[in-house]
Amino acid sequence: MQVPAPFEYERATSVEEALKLLAELGADARLLAGGYSLLPMMKLRLATPKWIVDIDPLAAELGYVEEDGDAIRIGAMTTHRDLLESELLAGRAPIFRDAEREIADPVVRNRGTIGGALCQADPSEDLSAVCTALGAEIVVRSLAGERVLHMEDFYRGPYQTAVADDEMAVEIRVPLHDRSSSAYEKINRRVGDWAVAAAGAALTIEDGVIADAGIALVAVGSEVASTAAREALLGREPAEALFEEAAAAGAAACTPITDQRGTAAYKRHAVGVLAARALGRAAERLALEVA
Amino acid sequence: MQVTVNVNGRDHTREVEPRTLLVHFLRDDLGLTGTHWGCDTSNCGACVVLMDGEPAKSCTVLAATAAGHEIRTVEGLEVDGVLDPVQQGFTEEHGLQCGFCTAGMMLTARALLDSVPDPTSLTDAEIRDAISGQICRCTGYATIVRSIRWAAEHPKEEQPA
Numbered sequence: 001m002q003v004p005a006p007f008e009y010e011r012a013t014s015v016e017e018a019l020k021l022l023a024e025l026g027a028d029a030r031l032l033a034g035g036y037s038l039l040p041m042m043k044l045r046l047a048t049p050k051w052i053v054d055i056d057p058l059a060a061e062l063g064y065v066e067e068d069g070d071a072i073r074i075g076a077m078t079t080h081r082d083l084l085e086s087e088l089l090a091g092r093a094p095i096f097r098d099a100e101r102e103i104a105d106p107v108v109r110n111r112g113t114i115g116g117a118l119c120q121a122d123p124s125e126d127l128s129a130v131c132t133a134l135g136a137e138i139v140v141r142s143l144a145g146e147r148v149l150h151m152e153d154f155y156r157g158p159y160q161t162a163v164a165d166d167e168m169a170v171e172i173r174v175p176l177h178d179r180s181s182s183a184y185e186k187i188n189r190r191v192g193d194w195a196v197a198a199a200g201a202a203l204t205i206e207d208g209v210i211a212d213a214g215i216a217l218v219a220v221g222s223e224v225a226s227t228a229a230r231e232a233l234l235g236r237e238p239a240e241a242l243f244e245e246a247a248a249a250g251a252a253a254c255t256p257i258t259d260q261r262g263t264a265a266y267k268r269h270a271v272g273v274l275a276a277r278a279l280g281r282a283a284e285r286l287a288l289e290v291a
Numbered sequence: 292m293q294v295t296v297n298v299n300g301r302d303h304t305r306e307v308e309p310r311t312l313l314v315h316f317l318r319d320d321l322g323l324t325g326t327h328w329g330c331d332t333s334n335c336g337a338c339v340v341l342m343d344g345e346p347a348k349s350c351t352v353l354a355a356t357a358a359g360h361e362i363r364t365v366e367g368l369e370v371d372g373v374l375d376p377v378q379q380g381f382t383e384e385h386g387l388q389c390g391f392c393t394a395g396m397m398l399t400a401r402a403l404l405d406s407v408p409d410p411t412s413l414t415d416a417e418i419r420d421a422i423s424g425q426i427c428r429c430t431g432y433a434t435i436v437r438s439i440r441w442a443a444e445h446p447k448e449e450q451p452a
Contacts, residue, residue, distance in 0.1 A: 052353075111342075
């Protein structure tokens, strides 16, 4: 029987209360959101917090997807299911629905949250890649105030984030542009399994050229953001050949390992194909004439 | 710690360790062994119960967390000796062989049928997607889908008020 090691339990009924508990308990405490990452880690003793601060009661306070000027604001306790079903995201940031269709399974999606997924910071996890591709910002709060961290600064490598012991992620902000779209492509062997490889792409077009781009490569090393692919795209006219070139640059720079899901060479090849497809689909959604 | 969990419409108060998982609370503390305990890793779905009407894997929910929700287990499907149409469907269409996955499958089916205004409009693909987080190791998926379809076509008759 797998059960977590013993711990003390607190239940927070407001963000304020959760922050007070974190300030008091420090590094000994972990926030429990949906639980589908943390509880398995605790069962395996990969995580052994002395205190669990259960933020399940914050599901309503931190569960929302709203358009706010030039951004979409997503509450950290928004579930995978709500992200999947959000028409706002499907229209303005379709990469979310693409990815959510393939994340875990429908039952897990009922409880798992975006804040939990991002704070787990698993380089094989899809929402970290989605937020990286979109250049999202994470709002992190403590009793002392708020910080807004770009995904680049939030993600510090596998299972590490910039969130301090007394802070919690409360909101994700997805920037919006009139001429931008996005897509996600993933290979997994069966429902609920981790990706063999996956790729997310976001494109912003201004005056016929790529003004901004975000490429995230998943399960192919500790770096999720692909700088090589992004740099290959910036300032150039969207074209199928360019997408393939950028995807190849990203694939060449990533660092997959051989494991039970495939060889390093296979994953490198696959992630390149997926990145090119994701770029193509993002362009298609912008109704771009792609040469 | 003391927790009070509402299961099948009744509050149950017990003294538990904070680390007690909902599946063990139901089985060991309340004796509701209809909820099965399978893989322990939130993969197999044998332990699925409804939390506020939505399926959840009870091996990956603390009993303490469940205290804020209404839990429905397979024991709560039958009411006053009348089987839920889902239970009837699993009987009619041979939806189980060994029975290990059945409780979880039936609860997910109940939630699926409750989530749409007209369950007869559900496609096989939608039914399959709904149960895709649950494993039947007898591989009886075809009959499970037929059982859920049967329930969709035989809704519970409204009781006169």
